[in-house]
Structures are given as C-alpha cells and as structure tokens.
Amino acid sequence: MSGTVILGGGSGFIGTALGNLLRRHGYNIITVSRMPGPNRMSWIELMKNGIPDSCKAVINLAGQNILDPKQRWTPGFKQNVYSSRINTTQWLAEAIDKASAKPEVFITVSGVGYYKPSETEVYNEHSPGGDFDYLSKLCTDWEAAAKLGHSADVRQVTIRSGVVLGRQGGMIQNLYWPFYFGVGGPIGCGKQFLPWIHVHDIARQFLFALQNNKVNGVLNGVAPQICTNGEFSKAFGQAMWRPWFLPMPEFVINFVFGGERGMIMTKGQNVVPKRVLEYGFEYIYPDIKSATENLAKMIVVEELM
Numbered sequence: 001m002s003g004t005v006i007l008g009g010g011s012g013f014i015g016t017a018l019g020n021l022l023r024r025h026g027y028n029i030i031t032v033s034r035m036p037g038p039n040r041m042s043w044i045e046l047m048k049n050g051i052p053d054s055c056k057a058v059i060n061l062a063g064q065n066i067l068d069p070k071q072r073w074t075p076g077f078k079q080n081v082y083s084s085r086i087n088t089t090q091w092l093a094e095a096i097d098k099a100s101a102k103p104e105v106f107i108t109v110s111g112v113g114y115y116k117p118s119e120t121e122v123y124n125e126h127s128p129g130g131d132f133d134y135l136s137k138l139c140t141d142w143e144a145a146a147k148l149g150h151s152a153d154v155r156q157v158t159i160r161s162g163v164v165l166g167r168q169g170g171m172i173q174n175l176y177w178p179f180y181f182g183v184g185g186p187i188g189c190g191k192q193f194l195p196w197i198h199v200h201d202i203a204r205q206f207l208f209a210l211q212n213n214k215v216n217g218v219l220n221g222v223a224p225q226i227c228t229n230g231e232f233s234k235a236f237g238q239a240m241w242r243p244w245f246l247p248m249p250e251f252v253i254n255f256v257f258g259g260e261r262g263m264i265m266t267k268g269q270n271v272v273p274k275r276v277l278e279y280g281f282e283y284i285y286p287d288i289k290s291a292t293e294n295l296a297k298m299i300v301v302e303e304l305m
C-alpha cells in the first residue's frame with residue numbers, strides 16, 4: 001500500500017478516473033463527498049475530525065458543474081459554482097493546517113479560464129491572468145483558497161485544467177451522440193482555441209504531481225498540441241467516420257448558457273504546458289488525432305495508465 005489519499009470530489013468525472021488510477025498504484029482512497037458511502041467522509045466530518053494521520057496526499061476536485069444546461073446562469077447558481085470550489089478547497093487547507101501529521105502534498109485544480117481568451121496570445125504557467133471576468137477571478141480565488149499557513153511544510157501543486165476529454169463526462173459526453181447521428185460540428189466559427197487534455201492524461205498529471213517531490217506550483221493541465229474548436233470537430237468527426245460540418249451557432253450557446261458562461265465554449269485561449277514538459281511528464285495522448293481516435297471507440301477500455 002502506497003498510503004492514503006484524501007480526494008475531494010472523487011465521485012466526479014475526473015475524480016473517478018483519478019481514483020481508479022491511484023488504486024491501481026496501490027493507494028487507499030477516501031473520497032470527501034456530500035453523499036455517504038463506503039470509503040467516504042462528508043465535508044462536515046472533515047471539518048470535525050480532520051484528515052487521518054496516515055494521509056499521504058490531499059487532492060481537491062470538488063465543484064458544481066458550471067456547464068450544466070439544466071441550470072440557468074443566475075446569481076444563486078453562480079454562488080454555488082463559487083462556494084463549491086472555494087469553500088471545499090479552504091476546508092481541506094484548514095484541515096491540513098490543523099493536522100499534527102501533515103500530508104506530503106496538497107494538489108488542487110483550477111481552470112485555463114484564468115487566461116484571457118485571445119486568438120493571438122500564447123500562455124504558459126508564468127503568463128498573467130486571473131483578473132478580467134467572473135471565470136478568471138473565480139480561478140484566482142480558487143487558487144488562493146488553497147494557500148496553507150506559513151508553518152505548514154507541505155508541497156503544493158495547482159493544475160490549471162483545460163477541457164477534459166473522456167467518454168464518462170464533460171464535453172465528449174454531450175457531443176458523442178450528435179456526432180454519432182451525423183449532426184456534429186464546431187461551435188460558432190470554430191476558430192476559437194480549445195485547450196484540451198485527455199482524461200487519462202489529466203489523471204496521470206495528478207499522479208505525477210503526487211509522486212514527484214520536485215513538482216510544485218502551477219501546471220497547465222493541457223495537451224502539448226493545441227487545436228481550435230473546428231480542428232477538434234474535424235478530428236472527432238473523422239475518428240467516428242461521421243460528418244463534422246454542422247456548426248452550432250454562437251447565439252444558441254449564449255441563449256442556453258448565458259454569454260458569460262457560454263464564453264467557455266465560444267472563446268478560447270492558446271495555452272501551453274511549459275512547466276509540465278520541463279518536469280518531464282509524458283503524455284499518452286499528445287495530439288488531438290490520437291485522443292479522438294481513442295474517444296470514438298464504442299467501448300473505451302481504461303488502459304493501464
């Protein structure tokens with residue numbers, strides 16, 4: 001056994017892939033969740049009892065799904081989006097600060113929405129951002145919530161994730177059937193960048209950050225090959241042997257999601273994983289062709305990662 005990992009949001013799309021990967025590598029997982037279940041603790045139990053002494057790492061992936069089309073972009077929903085990320089991160093940070101036996105590492109997630117959408121800029125982990133709209137400020141507060149007290153000698157990593165591609169959740173879950181029935185296509189003009197990463201690679205980045213004690217600070221959780229939304233649609237359509245021409249007009253996205261939230265799909269940033277590559281992380285799916293070919297399979301068998 002490699003030790004216990006406390007995994008906030010371990011029941012979600014990325015959390016499930018990461019939990020499976022960590023278990024395969026011999027870790028014992030305790031999921032922090034709003035729902036009871038085996039090997040779970042609630043957020044209240046976390047605040048009351050803290051983290052166990054044997055804990056090797058703490059990871060947070062909790063957060064209300066921003067792109068839930070059933071939820072209108074109201075002040076109440078925005079508050080939920082905010083508090084489900086900032087509060088849970090703060091509660092884990094406080095639990096680490098209070099623990100007598102500290103974990104080795106605290107890893108949190110944030111988003112590439114930190115960087116301002118642009119068709120010309122190229123962003124690495126050192127680029128400025130985090131101060132221009134709701135989503136970028138959310139990322140700043142999310143990352144700040146993870147800061148530990150000065151006395152805590154715990155390594156910290158934040159993974160600024162791009163759009164995670166996997167069959168069990170996120171964007172592909174919404175796109176698979178439209179593409180399957182031949183009505184898939186780009187969003188708007190399709191020229192906006194789509195910073196993406198395969199779910200197996202983002203899970204492997206978390207494991208990499210956990211196991212390599214030299215890794216700290218911000219990592220851009222994106223694939224090394226950036227593509228536009230149109231290039232993604234073409235690659236996914238070709239991988240599924242389907243047409244990829246039918247665009248989803250921008251006004252429809254803005255109508256369903258609201259302009260501020262719709263920007264996640266209608267605008268994009270060219271983000272590169274400079275520090276990730278400098279640390280020597282190797283991707284299974286570095287390019288959109290290999291990723292979409294894997295995602296287009298009717299049954300995706302989780303490879304040993």
Ligand SMILES: NC(=O)c1ccc[n+]([C@@H]2O[C@H](COP(=O)([O-])OP(=O)(O)OC[C@H]3O[C@@H](n4cnc5c(N)ncnc54)[C@H](OP(=O)(O)O)[C@@H]3O)[C@@H](O)[C@H]2O)c1
Pocket residue numbers: 009010011012013014015032033034035061062063064065080083084085088109110111112161162163164165169170171
């Ligand atoms: N998927 C992506 O493309 C992507 C991209 C960039 C960043 N991220 C971030 O990565 C994290 C994980 O993403 P994901 O796609 O795995 O998300 P997900 O499938 O929606 O799962 C997130 C988990 O958060 C918990 N949660 C949901 N609403 C909550 C609330 N109101 N209060 C407390 N906990 C709540 C849920 O766990 P319980 O029901 O067990 O409590 C859920 O399993 C999120 O914070 C997301 O913003 C994701």
